Amino acid sequence: MATYDGLFRTLGLEDWCARGDPAETSAAPQSMRDLLAQTRGEDPEAGIPLWDTPFPSLDALHESCAAIPQSRELTRGLEQGFLDIRHVLKAGLDPVTQPLSVALRNALWLFQETPWWLMIPLLALLVLGVARSVKLAVFVVATIAFLAFIDLYDEAMQTLSIIFVCAAICVAFGVPIGILMSRSDAMERGTIPILDMLQTLPPFVYLIPLIFLFSVTEPKLYGIAIILYAIVPVIRLTNLGIRLVDKEVIEAADAFGMTRRQKLWGVQVPLALPNIMAGVNQTIMMSLAMVVIASLVSAPGLGVLVLRGIRNLELGVGLVAGLGIVLLAVILDRVTKAALARVDKSTAARQ
Amino acid sequence: MSDTAETKIALRGLYKIFGAHPEEVLPLVRDEGMGKADLLEKHGHVLGLRDINIEMQAGKITVIMGLSGSGKSTLIRHLNRLFEPTAGEILVDGEDVMKYGEQDLRRLRRERMSMVFQKFALMPHRTVLENAGLAQSVRGAERKTLEAEATRWLDRVGLEGVGHQYPAQLSGGMQQRVGLARALAANSDIMLMDEAFSALDPLIRTDMQTLLLDLQAELSKTVVFITHDLDEALRLADHLVILKDGAIVQQGEPQHILLHPNDPYIVDFVSDINRARVLRVRSVMKKGAERENPTGVVDAEDTLESVIARSEGDTDAVYRVERDGKPVGVLEMRDLVRALVPMRPAEDTGEAGTAPLRAAM
Numbered sequence: 001m002a003t004y005d006g007l008f009r010t011l012g013l014e015d016w017c018a019r020g021d022p023a024e025t026s027a028a029p030q031s032m033r034d035l036l037a038q039t040r041g042e043d044p045e046a047g048i049p050l051w052d053t054p055f056p057s058l059d060a061l062h063e064s065c066a067a068i069p070q071s072r073e074l075t076r077g078l079e080q081g082f083l084d085i086r087h088v089l090k091a092g093l094d095p096v097t098q099p100l101s102v103a104l105r106n107a108l109w110l111f112q113e114t115p116w117w118l119m120i121p122l123l124a125l126l127v128l129g130v131a132r133s134v135k136l137a138v139f140v141v142a143t144i145a146f147l148a149f150i151d152l153y154d155e156a157m158q159t160l161s162i163i164f165v166c167a168a169i170c171v172a173f174g175v176p177i178g179i180l181m182s183r184s185d186a187m188e189r190g191t192i193p194i195l196d197m198l199q200t201l202p203p204f205v206y207l208i209p210l211i212f213l214f215s216v217t218e219p220k221l222y223g224i225a226i227i228l229y230a231i232v233p234v235i236r237l238t239n240l241g242i243r244l245v246d247k248e249v250i251e252a253a254d255a256f257g258m259t260r261r262q263k264l265w266g267v268q269v270p271l272a273l274p275n276i277m278a279g280v281n282q283t284i285m286m287s288l289a290m291v292v293i294a295s296l297v298s299a300p301g302l303g304v305l306v307l308r309g310i311r312n313l314e315l316g317v318g319l320v321a322g323l324g325i326v327l328l329a330v331i332l333d334r335v336t337k338a339a340l341a342r343v344d345k346s347t348a349a350r351q
Numbered sequence: 352m353s354d355t356a357e358t359k360i361a362l363r364g365l366y367k368i369f370g371a372h373p374e375e376v377l378p379l380v381r382d383e384g385m386g387k388a389d390l391l392e393k394h395g396h397v398l399g400l401r402d403i404n405i406e407m408q409a410g411k412i413t414v415i416m417g418l419s420g421s422g423k424s425t426l427i428r429h430l431n432r433l434f435e436p437t438a439g440e441i442l443v444d445g446e447d448v449m450k451y452g453e454q455d456l457r458r459l460r461r462e463r464m465s466m467v468f469q470k471f472a473l474m475p476h477r478t479v480l481e482n483a484g485l486a487q488s489v490r491g492a493e494r495k496t497l498e499a500e501a502t503r504w505l506d507r508v509g510l511e512g513v514g515h516q517y518p519a520q521l522s523g524g525m526q527q528r529v530g531l532a533r534a535l536a537a538n539s540d541i542m543l544m545d546e547a548f549s550a551l552d553p554l555i556r557t558d559m560q561t562l563l564l565d566l567q568a569e570l571s572k573t574v575v576f577i578t579h580d581l582d583e584a585l586r587l588a589d590h591l592v593i594l595k596d597g598a599i600v601q602q603g604e605p606q607h608i609l610l611h612p613n614d615p616y617i618v619d620f621v622s623d624i625n626r627a628r629v630l631r632v633r634s635v636m637k638k639g640a641e642r643e644n645p646t647g648v649v650d651a652e653d654t655l656e657s658v659i660a661r662s663e664g665d666t667d668a669v670y671r672v673e674r675d676g677k678p679v680g681v682l683e684m685r686d687l688v689r690a691l692v693p694m695r696p697a698e699d700t701g702e703a704g705t706a707p708l709r710a711a712m
Contacts, residue, residue, distance in 0.1 A: 252472035255431055256489050256537070257460030270476045 002063030003048050004056060017065035082212065090213055097220045100227075103165050104219035108300065111161035116153060120144055131338035140331050152302065152324045159301030159328060162294075163287045166223060170231040170283045175276065177231075178238025179264065188239065199232045203293045211297060222294035229290045233282035241275025242268045274344050281336040288329050302328070358442075359409035359541065359573040360430060365439030366403075367425055367597075370396030373437045381438070387596050399425045401598040403439070408590065409540075410571035414605075416584040417594035423577045426594070427545050430575060431464045432456055443541070461490055465537035469546035471526045473518040479505065479529050480514035486537035504532040508562065524555035531559075535566070544576045548583065560586055581620060585609070585629045593617055606634035610690060622693050627656040635690040636672045636680040645671040651679055655687055 008017055054060045058071045111119070120141055127137040147156045181188045206225045214221040245268050253263045269276075295303030302321045309318015368376060368390075376394045379385040380401060387398040400422050407413040417423045428434040429441060432448060441448040443463065451459060465486060473482045481488070484501035492500075505514060508528040518526050527547065534542050548556045560583060567574065578584050584591055585605050592602040593616075600614050609630060612618045633651040646668040649658055662668040662684055672680040 246472075246475075248468060248470050248472040249474060251433060252466070252468060252474075252485075254433055255460060255464075255466040255468075255543075256486050256533075257457045257462075258489050259457070262489060267474060 002060070003053055004061055004064040008065050013065065017067045019067060082209065086212060093213060097214075097224060100165075100169070100223045101218050101220040103169075104162060104223050107161040107165045108158060108219070111157040112154060116148060119157070120148075127335050131335050132342060133338055136334055136338055140335065143327050143331050147324055147327060150320065150324075152305075152321065155300070155302045155305060155321070156324055156328060159288070159291055159303070159325075162223075162226070162291050162299060162301060163284060163332070166226040166230060166287045166291075167280070167284045169223075169227055170234055170287070171280055173227075174231045174234035174279070174283065175238050178235045178276075178279075179242060179269075181235065181239040182242035182268075191235070195232050195235060198228055203229055203290055204296075207294070207297050216298050219299075222291070222297050222299035225294050225297070226287050226290040226299075230283045230286040233286065234276070234279035237275045237279030237282070238272065241272030241279075244275065245271045274340065277336070277340040277343050281333065281340055284332050284336055285329065288325070288332060292325060357409050358406045359444065360405075360407040360575070361440075361442040362403050362405045362426075362429075363440040363442065364402055364404060365400055365426075365429060365441065366437045367399035367422075367429065367434065368396050368437045369399050370394070372396075377437055398597050399434075400429075400436070401596075403599060405592055405599070405602065407573060407575060409573050411589035412567060412574040412576055412587050413590045413592065414576045414578060414584045414588035415592045415594060416578055416581065418579055420596075421594040422597035423579075423594050424545055425597075427543050427575060427577050430541075430543055431460050431466065461486065461537070463539050464541040464543060465534035465539045466543040466545065467527070467530045467534045467547040469549055471518070471523075471530045471550075473526060473529055473533075475518055477517075478514060479510070479516050479518060479521070482518060482529055483514075483532040483536050485533050486539075500536050500538075501532070504536040505529070507535070507566070508532045524551050524559070527551060527559065528562075531562070535570075539572075541573045541575070544574060546577050546579070549578065549580065556583070563587065581624060582629075585624070593620070606630060610634055618693060625656075626691050626693070627659060628654055630655045630690055632658060632670075632672055632682055633674075633679075635686050636682040637686070638680045640681040641678070642669055642671065642681045645669050645681070647671075648673055649682060650674065655690065658682065658684075658687060 008014055058069060058074070061068045062070045114122070123144065124137045124141050127140050128134070131137075144153070144156065147153055177191070181191050203225070206228055210221050210225055214224075249267060249271070250263065253267050258266065291299055291301060292303035292306060295301065295307050302324045305321030306318050306325070308314055309316075309321065366377060366381060367373075368380065370376070373396060376385075376390060376396050379394070380390060380398060385393075390396050390398050403426060405413070405415075415423045415426060425434060429436050430443075430448075432441070432451075436449070443459065448456070448459065474485070477485075480498060480501050483505050484492075484497035487497040487500050502514060505511070505528075508531050510525060510528050510532065513521065513525070518529060521529065527550070530547070534544075548559045551559060563574075564587065566572075574587075576584075576587055578587075588605045590602065591605040591608055593600045593608070595616055601608055601612065601617055606629075608617065609621055609624070609626065612621060631651070632649050632653045632655065635655065636651070646665070647661065647670050649661070649670045649672055651672050651674040658670065662670075666684045666688060668684045670682040670684075671678055672682050
C-alpha cells in the first residue's frame, strides 16, 4: 500500500483514481519496501513511519492514485511534443542554416587542402595585419610548427577553421543585435534573459535537440551549437560599449543635427570599438571551448583526440591533444588581445 | 540695446516639468501656482521651467544667469529642442519650432543654430580639424570645403597648426577653442553657449570672453550664453535674464538690473560685485542735462572706476558726458558715489525703457 492512500480516501477521490489504470491499483506489493515489510511479517496497512514519508511527488501520488501521471510521463510528453513539431522546425531551419554547413565544409576543405608551407606564412601575415607585432607572429609560427611537428597539424587546422567560421558568424550577427539592444530598452529587457539562458545552459544541453533536428553528418549541427554558445559576449559588450559612450558627445552630435545613422557609424560604434573588440576576444575563446565539446557530435579537430583519449583510455593521446588545445587558445587569445590593445591605444591617445 | 533690433528668438509661456506625467500636473503649476518643493513632494515631478518669456534680439548677446539647479541649462536645450517643452511656444525667426517635423528640426540644428558645451563634448576619435568641420561633414560637404572652413575658423580662434592632433592632446582652453571653432564653422546665425567658459581657469576664461566679444563685433551673431558667473554675465550681456528655481526673477539691460534690482535674491547676487568697474557713466548720468563750466568731459561708455581715477576723489566734480563727440548728459560725482552702494530692492523707476518683467516667485 502506498503512503497517500488515506489522503485520496478522505478526499473521496477513490472512484476518480480508479478510473486511471485498474491494473496498477491491485493489492499486489509494488515496491521493495512493501515486499520487505511483507517478509518481515509487518502489516503494510500499519502505514509508513513519519521519518520515511516520501515527498508527495508525482510518482508517490501515482502509487496511491493511478489517475495521476508518473514523472516519466512528463519527460515522455516533452519528447513526444518535440518530435511532433520536429518536421515543421526542420523544414524551417534546414534551408536557413544550410549556408552554415556550406561555409564550414568549405573552410575545412580550404584549411586542409592548403599546404602547410603556404598556410603557416599566411597565418603569420594575418597576425601581422591584425596585431602589428613581429614578436607575436614569430610566436604563432613557432606554436603551429610545434603542433605540426608532433603530427597534430591537421587536427589543429580543422579546429581553427571551425573557430574562424563560427566566430565570424557570431560577430556578423552579434554586433547588429547588440546595436539594436543599445537603441531600445524594450529590446534589451527582452534579450538579456535569453542571453542569460544561453550562457548558463550546460553546453551539452544544446546538443540534445540539435541531434534530433539535424543529421549528425552535417557540420551545421555543431556549428549552431558553437554559435549559440559563443555569440553571447559579443552581443553583451556591443550593447554595453554603445551605452557607455559619453552622453555629452551624443548630445553634441544631436545638437549639430546628425541623423541616427551618422551618429551610429560616426560616433557610437567607433567609440564603442574597444568594448566590441573585448567581446570578440571572449567569443573566440568560447568558440574554442565549445568546439572541443562539439566533437561529441562529429566536429572534427583536436576534440576528437581528447574524446578518443577518454573513450579508449589512451592517456597519452588525450593529454597531447589537450596540450594542443591550450596552445591554440593561447595564440588566439594573444592575437585578439594584441588587436584589442592596438584599438585601445589608438583611442587612449585621444582621450 | 536698440529699440529697432528685431527679435530672433522668442520664448512664450514656456513650461518644462520632468516626470512620468508632466501634462497632468501642468495645470497645478500654471493655474494654481504650486511651487517646486510642493510639486516634488506631492506629485513626484520636478519643475524645470515656469512661465518663461524672453525676446532675444538678433545680433545681440543674451545672457541667462542663475545658480546650479535654476534651470538655465534646461532652458538653452529647449531652443534647439534637445528637450521638449511641456507647454509654450518657441519662435525662431517668427517660426514656431514646436511645429517642425524631423527634417525641419534637423535643418534648424545643422544650418541655423550651433552649440558650444561646458565640457567641450568634442569627438575623441576625430582630429581637431575633423571636429571643427563637424557641421560641414554632417551636412555632407566635400572634404575640401570642410577642411578649408575648419582651418579658417581654427586660425581665427588662435589654433594654427593643431588640426592633425586629437582633442585629448590639447589643454582645456584649447579644447574649448576647438568647440568654439566648431560652432563658428557651422556659419549659423544663432550660437548657443552652455556654460561654455565655466570649466576653464579664470585667466583663460577672460581670454575667451575677449575672443568672443571680438568675434561678436565682427560677426554679430545672435548669442545665447548661459553662465553662473555674474562678472562674466555683466561683461558679455546685452540683455541679462536672471533665473531662480526655473522662473525668471528679473530681465533687462545689465546696468539697469544692477542699479534697480527688484528682488532680494538679486540684491544678494550683485552685492559682491565691483560696481565701479562694471557700471558705466551712461547708467548714472543725468540725461539731457546741461551744466556750465564742467570739470571735464567723459565718454558715456567709460566705467565709473576710470572717472573716479580722473577726479582724484573730488566729490564736487561735475563732468559733461559725450557720446561720439556730442553731449548727452551730465555726471555729478555725488550720483556716482551713490551708485557705488548697493541698493535695497526697489520698485522699478521706469527709466531707460527696459522695464524688467517681474516674474512670480
